[in-house]
Amino acid sequence: MTSGRRIVLTVFMLALCGTGASAETTVLRVGKLVSGVGPAVAHAVVVVDGERITAVGDDKTAIPAGAHVVDLSRFTLIPGLIDLHTHITYVWDRTPGSRPNSQPARPTAVTVFMAQDNARKTLEAGVTTIRDLGSQDYADIAMRTLINRGLMVGPRMFVAGYGLSITRGTPRPGAASGGRADGVDDVMRVARAQIGAGADWVKMFGSTGSFQDVTGFQTFTYDEMKAAVTVAHQLGKPIAIHSYGPSGARDAVRAGVDSLEHAVDIDDDTLALMVKQGTVYVPTVDHNRYYADNAADYGWSPAQVEALNAFVQRNFETLKRAFKAGVKIGLGSDAVYSGFGQNTRELGWFVKAGMTPAQALAAATTTSAALLRQDKNLGRIAPGYYADLVAVEGDPLEDINVAINNVRWVMKNGTTVVDKTKTSSPTDSSPQPRKKF
Numbered sequence: 270m271t272s273g274r275r276i277v278l279t280v281f282m283l284a285l286c287g288t289g290a291s292a293e294t295t296v297l298r299v300g301k302l303v304s305g306v307g308p309a310v311a312h313a314v315v316v317v318d319g320e321r322i323t324a325v326g327d328d329k330t331a332i333p334a335g336a337h338v339v340d341l342s343r344f345t346l347i348p349g350l351i352d353l354h355t356h357i358t359y360v361w362d363r364t365p366g367s368r369p370n371s372q373p374a375r376p377t378a379v380t381v382f383m384a385q386d387n388a389r390k391t392l393e394a395g396v397t398t399i400r401d402l403g404s405q406d407y408a409d410i411a412m413r414t415l416i417n418r419g420l421m422v423g424p425r426m427f428v429a430g431y432g433l434s435i436t437r438g439t440p441r442p443g444a445a446s447g448g449r450a451d452g453v454d455d456v457m458r459v460a461r462a463q464i465g466a467g468a469d470w471v472k473m474f475g476s477t478g479s480f481q482d483v484t485g486f487q488t489f490t491y492d493e494m495k496a497a498v499t500v501a502h503q504l505g506k507p508i509a510i511h512s513y514g515p516s517g518a519r520d521a522v523r524a525g526v527d528s529l530e531h532a533v534d535i536d537d538d539t540l541a542l543m544v545k546q547g548t549v550y551v552p553t554v555d556h557n558r559y560y561a562d563n564a565a566d567y568g569w570s571p572a573q574v575e576a577l578n579a580f581v582q583r584n585f586e587t588l589k590r591a592f593k594a595g596v597k598i599g600l601g602s603d604a605v606y607s608g609f610g611q612n613t614r615e616l617g618w619f620v621k622a623g624m625t626p627a628q629a630l631a632a633a634t635t636t637s638a639a640l641l642r643q644d645k646n647l648g649r650i651a652p653g654y655y656a657d658l659v660a661v662e663g664d665p666l667e668d669i670n671v672a673i674n675n676v677r678w679v680m681k682n683g684t685t686v687v688d689k690t691k692t693s694s695p696t697d698s699s700p701q702p703r704k705k706f
């Protein structure tokens with residue numbers, strides 16, 4: 270037995286030697302435990318008290334009297350996954366004749382209510398925490414508040430308010446006039462306004478490129494990026510910069526950004542600087558795959574689909590180079606509209622790019638938790654951490670598709686939010702059909 274294991278079991282014994290189970294104690298019996306700390310453990314027991322994990326041990330340990338026992342012995346338990354790049358308030362009401370990114374106007378309150386569907390699909394994918402990078406009218410802040418108060422079921426949210434963007438012809442969703450900024454002073458004012466409104470992160474659109482547009486022209490200058498980074502860090506907030514192209518990526522990294530989103534063709538010097546600074550790369554390879562697959566809903570042409578697929582390949586090649594160079598990689602889906610539920614498909618790209626399944630899971634757990642400054646709360650199954658837990662059918666360390674397709678049960682903050690354990694058969698590892706919206 271390793272000393273780490275002994276400590277874990279000691280903590281477990283201490284927990285059991287107390288006055289017995291509280292009314293809120295839940296004991297999970299799991300077939301296999303992938304905790305994010307050390308190797309996988311067979312036949313483990315996880316004790317949850319309230320919203321936190323209090324103990325992790327093996328199945329020879331006695332169950333506290335009066336505890337609620339959940340039998341997950343057919344499943345592997347992994348930490349709740351973290352999606353570092355979503356737009357959960359982008360909902361498509363499917364008004365006849367509308368497109369996801371071209372819908373009749375509606376009140377923000379309606380949008381927030383409708384976004385519950387995205388929240389549910391996100392949890393069903395095993396994602397218990399999201400970093401939402403751009404919304405309008407602070408719908409993201411409203412949602413975060415409702416979820417934190419227990420009035421809405423959804424993932425933990427870290428939000429950015431309006432993404433900062435330069436003046437351009439067509440306002441983009443998530444960066445409409447509320448995020449408009451030109452020049453250093455304006456950037457500082459608008460970044461402060463987002464933090465003042467309650468944003469956890471600052472988001473900046475450092476290049477063109479979104480939806481069917483795969484151009485990567487740098488928008489903000491280095492000085493503007495530096496101003497945004499300085500303002501965010503002075504107020505104790507991290508910052509994410511979007512860049513499709515390499516020049517915006519280079520300037521964002523030089524400016525000291527915490528995470529770089531999307532970029533392709535990142536030059537070697539920039540990759541080296543990312544390693545040195547610990548900058549996290551969130552490649553979001555799968556999101557243009559999603560756009561290509563759903564081009565009919567968006568009304569895009571075959572030529573546009575071709576451009577999207579070409580960008581996916583460049584993005585994937587850049588991911589491979591970044592991983593090989595030792596850059597920290599984080600999982601982000603960039604999910605919008607009908608993309609929720611597909612949040613973790615990015616894991617498949619990670620393994621294809623050369624990661625082991627364990628490294629891919631780390632990109633969605635420990636690396637992401639550290640970026641969110643929640644490495645003592647999220648991303649692991651260990652005493653003291655939030656009880657954000659996912660039971661999957663099969664072994665995700667053997668086949669990453671198990672984590673993508675076989676989520677059967679999800680606990681967030683100590684509460685069971687998804688339970689499909691009764692409907693799956695032990696031999697069936699095919700994806701569960703999803704309920705229609």
Ligand SMILES: [Zn+2]
Nearest residue numbers: 354356402603
């Ligand atoms: Zn995005």
